[in-house]
Amino acid sequence: MTITRIGSEPRPSSAFLTVDPDRNGKQSGFVMIPHSPDDDAWGATAVPIAIIKNGSGPTAILEGGNHGDEYEGPITICDMIRDLDPGRVQGRLILMPANNVHAVMAGKRTSPVDGLNFNRTFPGDPRGTITQQISAYVSDHILPLGDAFLDLHSGGSSLDIIPSAIIEPTDDPALHKRNVAAVQAFDAPMTVVISNLGEPRTATAAACRAGLVTVGTEMAGGGTVSLPALQVCRRGVANVLDHLGILARDEPQAERGGGQILELPGASAYVYATADGIFEPFHANGTKVSAGEPAGRIHCTWDPTRAPATLHYSADGILYGRRQPGRVRPGNCCLVVAAPYKGVLS
Known part of the structure; x- marks a missing residue:
């Protein structure tokens, strides 16, 4: 597979790497970012990273722990770090299982150090808070090494989502075509833009x-490790690395996905809480739903005289994700609907 790489000059940073990206074999180390909190004058935030390199070939970057309460991706990456024989690799793997490391250690979506959502900080700031410095290092020093990027998310503590592979939209038609091919190679039960x-x-x-x-x-998601989703993640990563020509599968993998590509149809995809209370959903994930149909109710159990607030869908499609905690407040995302993709795939 031919892959085009685009690089850029890095911004000045005090962060440093304890492994050599150009050395053959397997290395495990850290991205070290000097960090001077109240209890550590000359300390550092250590973001784990492993490099597995063998000869020439494409480079794939695998990211887990973008949010600290999402577990299937990090487990998959850590298994590879421990168990993968470098001799099987043709090219290079850059494996980062816990990029939002403080959030990962706390089991939280956002960093307890600065309160930021790592996945809303790119391209980061090498002179900003710790979370901004991590995303800046990934942007300036890690992504330019790569030809492909696998960002392994789950629904986190607040959502239970149908296991799926995700297409990130891009204005580059050629890259869009390659993205679609790689996501379809993942072969998840569902593909969503x-x-x-x-x-x-x-x-x-x-x-x-x-x-x-x-x-x-x-x-x-749901703040747990789903064994079926973990199997999908492991198999899908192997499929994509085989597709990229970096790591051949041990045996052919039977097709699993249904072939249909869905999308989240803008703001109408989301059903938000309108009241403070306990959310009662009306449907299970995978159910076909229609715009205007009742989606669930919010009960104020500490004031039983108050009638429940009924929520409604705003889009036709299938129920793709459902809030996991029952307790909600206004603005919480309760439900997510996916609809057939209307864009161009190639």
Whole structure:
């Protein structure tokens, strides 16, 4: 597979790497970012990284722990770091299982150090907060090394999502075609185009701007490890690396996905809480739903005289994601609907 790489000059940074990206074999180390909090005058935030390199070939970057309460991707990457024989690799793997490391250690979506969502900080700031410095290092020093980027997400503690591979939109038609091919190679039960309402500060948006073939995932969630989703993640990563020509599969993999590509149809995809209370959903994930149909109710159980607030869908499609905690407040995302993709794939 031919892959085009686009590089850029890095901004000055005090961060440094303890492994050599150009050395053959397997190395494990850290991106070290000097960090001087109240209890550590000359300390550092250590973001784990492993390099597995063998000869020439494409470079794939695998990111996990973008959010600290998403687990299937990091487990998959850590298994590769421990178990993968470098002799099987043709090219290079850059494996980063816990990029939002403080959030990963806390089991939280956002960093407890600065309160930021790592996936809303790209391209980062090498002189900013710790989270901004991590995303800046990934933007300036890691992405330019790569030809492909796999960003392995799950639904986190607040959402349960149908396991799926994600297409990140791009204005580059040639890159879009390569992204679609790589995401279809992942062969998840569902393929979904997600633009995050045009949000440019995500890791996958940054990877597309850098010209990398980009694959995202959403692997179940609910703050737990889903064994079926973990199997989908492991198999899908192996499929994509085989597609890229970096790591051949041990045996052919039977097709699993249904072939249909869905998308989140803008703001109408989301059903938001309108009241403070307990959310009762009316449907299970995968159910066909229609715009205007009742979607669920919010109960104020501490005031039983108050009638429940009924929520409604705003789009036709299938129920793709459902809020996991029952407790909601106004503005919480309760439900997500995916609809057939109307864009151009090639």
